[in-house]
Amino acid sequence: MKKIEAIIKPFKLDEVREALSEIGVSGLTVTEVKGFGRQKGHTELYRGAEYVVDFLPKVKIELVIADNQVDPAIEAIVKAARTGKIGDGKIFVTTVEQIVRIRTGETDEAAI
Numbered sequence: 869m870k871k872i873e874a875i876i877k878p879f880k881l882d883e884v885r886e887a888l889s890e891i892g893v894s895g896l897t898v899t900e901v902k903g904f905g906r907q908k909g910h911t912e913l914y915r916g917a918e919y920v921v922d923f924l925p926k927v928k929i930e931l932v933i934a935d936n937q938v939d940p941a942i943e944a945i946v947k948a949a950r951t952g953k954i955g956d957g958k959i960f961v962t963t964v965e966q967i968v969r970i971r972t973g974e975t976d977e978a979a980i
């Protein structure tokens with residue numbers, strides 16, 4: 869089991885969510901965050917305005933999935949979130965040790 873954390877441009881959220889639904893992702897968490905990448909000090913376009921990069925609004929998507937879904941999920945996120953401009957975001961993948969579905973007590977892959 870892996871957790872994917874993807875930091876994306878906020879206006880790409882709907883497209884990314886749809887792309888992930890299409891490959892069968894059953895749940896995810898979304899958080900509004902702020903951040904910067906290596907373009908610090910350069911400008912980035914956000915909602916038509918150019919910002920000197922300090923902390924820019926981003927959306928963080930977290931999803932926990934089976935190992936064999938990692939590659940399709942990354943592919944779906946990259947395809948849906950890419951504009952080709954700076955600040956398109958980043959994807960982090962980590963290992964998840966345990967999952968519990970609170971309602972039923974199911975664990976691990978049965979609880980995804």
Ligand SMILES: Nc1ncnc2c1ncn2[C@@H]1O[C@H](COP(=O)(O)OP(=O)(O)OP(=O)(O)O)[C@@H](O)[C@H]1O
Binds near residue numbers: 902954957
């Ligand atoms: N190393 C990192 N650790 C944690 N969060 C990061 C890291 N790098 C980027 N982020 C987050 O991802 C967001 C988008 O990063 P961004 O796309 O600007 O990265 P980049 O490496 O500068 O790539 P690009 O050249 O495409 O702009 C940042 O605003 C920040 O929230």
